[in-house]
């Protein structure tokens with residue numbers, strides 16, 4: 001058995017086979033019905049002719065029969081015309097009357113048993129077809145035969161039957177092809193919800209576990225499969241949730257011992273040891289807050305209607321990190337747009353991404369350098385620094401969780417850029433890393449522009 005990958009192609013192939021078979025059978029059946037109907041008409045006409053002849057059959061006083069056909073009937077059966085003929089036969093098979101010149105019966109008498117018989121007989125090249133009826137005239141039983149030479153038969157009816165395929169039979173093929181086209185259209189329509197469901201399914205991933213396939217418009221036959229997939233997704237989402245919750249809970253639980261540690265360090269006698277330990281504790285606190293951010297981001301969904309003023313968010317972060325930068329001997333500069341730049345996204349998440357980039361620009365550069373924040377009208381925020389930059393072969397690595405160039409660097413967990421990337425993904429934004437022509441790195445995120453308060457689209 002052939003296997004078809006597509007249901008549509010299966011339908012087309014099987015339908016074509018059905019169309020061919022049906023059109024053959026339909027034409028055969030129709031032509032048979034037509035010829036049956038014409039035969040019936042013919043038989044009836046012949047029976048009527050035999051009855052008409054029988055009406056003019058009378059018994060003479062001497063017992064013999066007499067046939068006095070009126071003129072119109074004589075014309076009908078005249079030999080020059082040759083189409084119709086009649087004969088009257090008695091019960092011993094003798095021909096009493098016949099319109100044929102050689103005075104013979106149309107059909108052999110032994111074939112006649114019932115009241116009415118429809119018979120066919122060959123006479124020379126001609127085929128005579130007609131009826132034979134029984135009648136009792138006086139005390140004699142006779143058979144009146146009436147027949148038609150088929151070679152002379154009504155041309156119109158013959159043509160219809162003979163040309164049936166050419167004239168009528170072909171119509172079945174286009175009709176069935178139209179049906180086929182209709183079937184394909186109906187099927188495509190029925191499959192459309194499945195295509196839509198597949199589109200949704202293709203969007204489901206570890207970061208989007210909340211999506212479910214729609215079941216309302218799915219054909220009943222496929223619905224069990226779709227429901228089963230949805231239930232499987234429910235279970236997967238639950239598994240993901242448990243894992244996320246664990247990360248969040250663990251990070252959360254670590255906060256308490258950490259703050260206890262902080263207070264204990266404060267009362268430590270040895271100032272120098274205290275300062276060193278406090279730095280370690282801050283490093284741990286950093287890891288924990290990054291882990292909490294990651295756990296939160298895993299479950300975070302951006303409201304598509306939400307928008308943020310990228311300029312305001314950037315300015316706020318610049319202001320926030322300025323004291324940290326100054327403490328490390330670095331300058332902060334905020335450049336670019338001065339008017340609001342509206343982008344699609346959650347202001348809090350945007351801030352976290354910029355904050356991480358800012359932290360990097362401050363933490364991974366030498367003192368005496370400047371960190372620049374530039375916001376452009378098209379929804380791009382760039383952070384420029386004057387540090388070592390990021391080598392070409394590291395530009396993918398830096399976004400991996402826990403990757404850092406210097407594993408011994410205190411307070412460096414390697415989670416910051418993975419958080420940035422996740423926020424970028426959530427906002428359908430793009431991030432690029434480049435080295436500046438002079439010195440240092442440039443990290444740019446381009447967000448989708450949102451309509452501003454007046455409804456005018458910003459950017460581009």
Ligand SMILES: Nc1ncnc2c1ncn2[C@@H]1O[C@H](COP(=O)(O)OP(=O)(O)OP(=O)(O)O)[C@@H](O)[C@H]1O
Nearest residue numbers: 360361364389398404405412413414415416417441
């Ligand atoms: N502006 C930059 N200039 C040079 N190297 C950078 C810069 N930003 C990041 N890097 C490199 O990429 C690594 C990964 O950065 P990422 O922000 O992910 O982690 P981190 O800064 O080490 O730790 P944290 O989780 O605290 O952010 C850094 O350790 C650093 O080596």
Ligand SMILES: [Mg+2]
Nearest residue numbers: 359360416417
């Ligand atoms: Mg970082």
